[in-house]
Amino acid sequence: MKHKRCSKNIFKKVKTKSVSEILLDFLVEKKVKKVFVLTGGAIAFAVDSFSNRKDISYICVQHEQAGAMMADAYSRVGNGFAATMSTSGPGATNLITGIACSYFDSIPNIHITGQVNLQEQRGVMPGTSNSRQIGFQETDIVSIAKPITKKAIQLRKAEDIYSVLEDLYTCAQSGRKGPVLLDLPMCLQRQGIVLRKNIKRKKNTRIKIANISKIFKIIKNAKRPVILSGGGVRYSNAVNEFNNLIKIFNIPVVSSWSGVDTIDSKNKLYYGHVGVYGSRAANFIIQNSDCVLSLGSRLDTRITGGKPETFIRKAKLIMVDIDKGELSKRRGLKPYLEVNEDCKSFIKRITKKIIKENFSFSKHNSWIDYCSSVRKKYPTISKKFNEDKSFVNPYIFVEELSKLLNKNDIIIPDDGGHLTWFMQAFKTKLGQRVFSAFGNSPMGYSFPASIGASIAKNKKRVICIDGDGSFQINMQELQTVVNEKLPIKIFILNNGGYGIIKQFQNLYLNKRYNASGIGVSAPSYKKIAKAYDIKYLSVKNDKFSSKIIKKALTYKGACLVEVFIHPNQKIIPKLAFGSPIEDLAPKLKRKEFLEQMLIKPINSDNNLIEAN
Secondary structure (H helix, E strand, O other), rough: OOOOOOOOOOOOOOOOEEHHHHHHHHHHHOOOEEEEEEOOHHHHHHOOOOOOOOEEEEEOOOOHHHHHHHHHHHHHHHHOOOOOHHHHHHHHHHHHHHHHHHHHHHHEEEEEEEEHHHHOOOOOOOOOOOOOOOEEEEOOOHHHHHOOOOEEEEEEOHHHHHHHHHHHHHHOOOOOOEEEEEEEEEHHOOOEEEOOOOOOOOOOOOOOOOOOOHHHHHHHOOOEEEEEEEHHHHHHHHHHHHHHHHHHHOOOOOOOHHHHHHHOOEEEEEEEEEOOOOOOHHHHHHOOEEEEEEEEOOHHHHHOOOOOOOOOOOEEEEEOOOOHHHHHHHOOOOEEEEEEEOOHHHHHHHHHHHHHOOOHHHHOOHHHHHHHHHHHHHHOOOOHHOOOOOOOOOHHHHHHHHOOOOOOOOOEOOHHHHHHHHHOOOOOOOOOOEEOOOOOOOOOOOHHHHHHHHHHOOOEEEEEEEOHHHHHHHHHHHHHHHHOOEEEEEEEEEOOOHHHHHHHHHOOOOOOOOOOOOOOOOOHHHHHHHHOOEEEEEOHHHHHHHHHHHHHHHHHEEEEEEEEEOOOOOOOOEEEOOOOOOOEEEOOOOOHHHHHHHOOEEEOOOOEEOOO
């Protein structure tokens, strides 16, 4: 009896890789070159997969929160995606503040957390569902992270790794972008599976686009139109298209903080940023408008003021946003048209329509003249700022810094008083990146973010603007700067406490500086810099600001510059609670204020204001 011959391939070795190796292959495919890691037992197998790899490597961070913030900035200025790895329990929960920064600012990245073995998890073994914890450092990070991620899941089967990763990536990058989290049990990290190819990718959901002719007609018929540039212009990679639109349309432009680096401050059509800490000129302009085209701004209360119903109350609001949730929220806002569309797509369509109609707004010169006149009348820097010779004035310092920076520099301010001084005084050059975690706005963001940005740009110079309070949150990352030899320039604006809170306490708490000045202190930053072998410089008055800034910027390595600010330095101007944003404090004399108003002015009680 003849036997059938065996196939030649029957004993051919099947190619396999571990889940951890497949994970790194995936990150490489998505152009992630560096992963921000703080290792631990529950993530050790995944971290070990970096061994002998030349296409991807890790950066050791000193704290997981800082690592998540580094990833946030890495994604912003790099290829649009980033990753962290941390262990289970405290390692995973330490990521939360950084993840929230990415979630609120629409920054895509993936956070990979180690987890205890499946059989050690609560609820797996009979009778353990009501236990708080079974495995060592077991924590349900998926449930914790869900409210601040687009998706958070735990891998339950090794063979699902391909579909899970592709699903997470698609989710992070589609619609309004944001972070995702993958919880990876130890037992699956090292498990081998058969390699797969040609993963079926999910297509992004198409959004129904608005009638561009209708939108164009509204703007064309307006007498006092304004374009508001928000973060969506930057996040949709539409900066070039946006500036082309401005050039063709010839309409006045203002910005949110997130949109401040979408246009050059010297552009004749740019009049500053609006809002609670906005410029007086920009606030007058947007409030007196009759049509506002809002591009990618969620119009939060930092822009509208505490009473949104007073914001652009006589204007038709055309609100363009990728997120339906931002369009549907009301809070007193009444959009005339809601456009659920990616900013880049919309800008291209409206530009095409303008060119087709051969339209320019130049015929309404009286509106342009008004905008130019208020900009000239209300500059950010006042002559009064030079009066105190014993301290550095932050407005003068920031303006001088902006003059000395290059067009391709990355500048990252932190949170609090120094953020507002910076945003009010800094003059952006087109090509620069200027950002912070504006949505979550935690103390301690700018320094680790500066590290992430520098690494994303091959150890490029990055300018970190920090405060004496906020720098302490993540100053341990000076060791990361030393390890990676990063030329980061750290400017610490030291006002001896939490200045923005002090100003609030001045207004509402009878100058009781509890926990803002009383009980608050900072170390010697000179000694801190010495401990890490980092160059230290200081500035104590405006006379030497330019000299010290130049010295810091030209120094080859990392440099820490301490800038001494008056402990009671105010933020000027700012909005008093309840007032409409055109009426910033310190308030103008009523006659002067009324001269700038083209619509009927109201006070904090929504009553008409009369001259007195």
